Amino acid sequence: MIGWNVTCAQAELSQSSYACGSNTECRNFTDGPGYRCFCKPGYEGNPYDRSRGCQDINECEDPQKYPCCEKCENLPGSYRRDYDGDNRRDIALAMILVPVVCIYASASASVTWKWRIRKINFKRNGGKFFKSQGVQIFTEAELAKATNNYDESNKLGEGSFGSVYKGRVTVGKGGSGSVNRGRIAMDIEVAVKKPKDVHKPLMKKEFQDELLTVMQTNHKNMVKLYGICLETRIPLLVYEYILNDTLFKHIHPKVSTFLRSWENRLKIATEATLALMEMHSSGIIHGNIKSANILIDQNYSVKISDFGTSVLKSLQHSHIVATEIEGTLDYIDPEYLTTGKLTIKSDVYNFGAVLMELLTGKKPTSFVANKSEEPINIIPHFISSVNDGTLFDVINFKATGEDEIKQVEMVAKIAVKCLDQSSRKRPTMSEVAQQLPPINQSSTVAENIEEPKFKVAGTICPTVEISVTDCLSYLGSD
Numbered sequence: 001m002i003g004w005n006v007t008c009a010q011a012e013l014s015q016s017s018y019a020c021g022s023n024t025e026c027r028n029f030t031d032g033p034g035y036r037c038f039c040k041p042g043y044e045g046n047p048y049d050r051s052r053g054c055q056d057i058n059e060c061e062d063p064q065k066y067p068c069c070e071k072c073e074n075l076p077g078s079y080r081r082d083y084d085g086d087n088r089r090d091i092a093l094a095m096i097l098v099p100v101v102c103i104y105a106s107a108s109a110s111v112t113w114k115w116r117i118r119k120i121n122f123k124r125n126g127g128k129f130f131k132s133q134g135v136q137i138f139t140e141a142e143l144a145k146a147t148n149n150y151d152e153s154n155k156l157g158e159g160s161f162g163s164v165y166k167g168r169v170t171v172g173k174g175g176s177g178s179v180n181r182g183r184i185a186m187d188i189e190v191a192v193k194k195p196k197d198v199h200k201p202l203m204k205k206e207f208q209d210e211l212l213t214v215m216q217t218n219h220k221n222m223v224k225l226y227g228i229c230l231e232t233r234i235p236l237l238v239y240e241y242i243l244n245d246t247l248f249k250h251i252h253p254k255v256s257t258f259l260r261s262w263e264n265r266l267k268i269a270t271e272a273t274l275a276l277m278e279m280h281s282s283g284i285i286h287g288n289i290k291s292a293n294i295l296i297d298q299n300y301s302v303k304i305s306d307f308g309t310s311v312l313k314s315l316q317h318s319h320i321v322a323t324e325i326e327g328t329l330d331y332i333d334p335e336y337l338t339t340g341k342l343t344i345k346s347d348v349y350n351f352g353a354v355l356m357e358l359l360t361g362k363k364p365t366s367f368v369a370n371k372s373e374e375p376i377n378i379i380p381h382f383i384s385s386v387n388d389g390t391l392f393d394v395i396n397f398k399a400t401g402e403d404e405i406k407q408v409e410m411v412a413k414i415a416v417k418c419l420d421q422s423s424r425k426r427p428t429m430s431e432v433a434q435q436l437p438p439i440n441q442s443s444t445v446a447e448n449i450e451e452p453k454f455k456v457a458g459t460i461c462p463t464v465e466i467s468v469t470d471c472l473s474y475l476g477s478d
Contacts, residue, residue: 005033021046021053023077042077118231125230126208133212136171136227136238143167143192143229143236150194159306162195166241171226189241190226195234210284211235214307217282221275223295223305239305243298247354248291251361255396258300262397262404265358267439268294269411271302276351277429279307280344287342289350290331291357331364335423345423351432352418356382359412361396368394379419386412407437 008026011018020026020037024047028035037047039054047054059066059079066079073080118140130137146167147154156164172185215225224240247268250256258264272294279286286293286307295303331353333346353364356379362368366378385394391412392399399405414435420426427435 006035007033008035011035019048019050021048021050023054023056040077121233122230125235127230129208130212130228130230135212135215138169138227138229138236138238140229140231140236142169143238146190147192156191162193164239165192165194166190167192169226169238188226191223191239191241193237193239195232195236213282214284217278217284219275219278221271221302221304222278222307223303225307240303242295242303242305244296244300246292247294247296247302247358250296251291251357252363255361258296259358260397262399262408263439264300265397266407266411266437267300268296268302269355269358270433270436270439272304272351272354273429273433273436275302275304276347277433279304280347280429285342285344286347286350289347289354291354294354333423334421343423344428345426348418348426348429348432349420349423351429352415352426353379355411355415355418359395359408359415362394382412383416383419386416410435410437 007028011020012026019035023040023043025038025040026035027038039045039047042057042059043054044057045052045054056074056076058074060072060074063072071081127137144150146169147165148167150163150165154166156166158164166189168187168189170185170187171190211228215228218224223242225237226240227238229236229238250259276286276289284307286304288306289304293304293306295305297303331350333342333349335349336342336346356362357364360378360382362378362382364379367375368378368381370376370381370384382394385391386409391409392405395408395412399408414427414432417425417427418432
């Protein structure tokens, strides 16, 4: 007997009296005791047939009622369409492709933007002008590769203007299609000067002309400026790499073996003088002369470095902001601090401080005890010692022989003249060169400066030196 006055839960406890067949669902009446049987979704038939129950519907056989694609697979109570799998694959593929496409689009936009910025910088920095002058032009990518993306292991030094990195590039053929005619391409080590971004752009027309002058100036005691990169906001400068060390490191903290000889000290003073004289004759103000910027190469010859950067100014455009020479107050011309004007006489003052440092082994900011045992800056103390005849109490080496003593005194007196507070009373570098004593077993300074040399711009060979007489003749003014 089947009891209909019970619930589904009660009926299921007694399978012998349970009315529903297989693949069915039992539902209680809502208005009283009792229950009814229904086929489960995906099944059809008589839910009360306890022998057969409800049978699976083959949805694949009725595509009108159950839409499908070309392939259909029947499942118990359901069916599977092939495009379901396709959809899942499409979704998975989309989940992979969308981020990739976004990354690619972003990278492409970034590359395009950087390319445009490089083009803008190249144009603004006078790329067309330098290219027409046959200047060696490097790309930003070339210099990044040359320095291993400015790796710290290649860093040679850092100053207020920027950092210097060692690298290897090919000179003779420019990176932006610039070819230096008449030169053979060479793979060489260089020093790449990378300015800090905090500085304002300096590549005005005057700076372009002055930098071209620097690049065309060739002197054995000046570090060669091989080329330039114009694709950055502030141009990168590529200099000759000098293997040895700076004069500063030869003096501090302990004097090197090389400087124990007076003749070697005099050689350094003489070569630095000739290099500065060459710069000034070309209208170049260095603006940052100090022992750290005087390099000593493997042959112990002087190489003046760090020109052509933030302090490159012509004689006609001598005003520069103080931040551009930050960090050089040890040597800075006191007159500049009050006038804000940088002149060739500022270089002369700097050079006087270097001579004092070369003679005493003391930094320009050093303090020593005077006769009253009071601390005094080394520069006025050095000047007093020269004037009152106590020079040999402050120098850090012993002069051998009467000739050396006279030479030391001559150089010390030149240093005092260079350190005069008034720029008008300071000598020019040409006058300094004439006053320096000759170097033994070498050509004298006088032989090197018999007649001032000038550069003739616009010639086929822009670095040819000619005398004043020849220059006037060339211009038709003899």
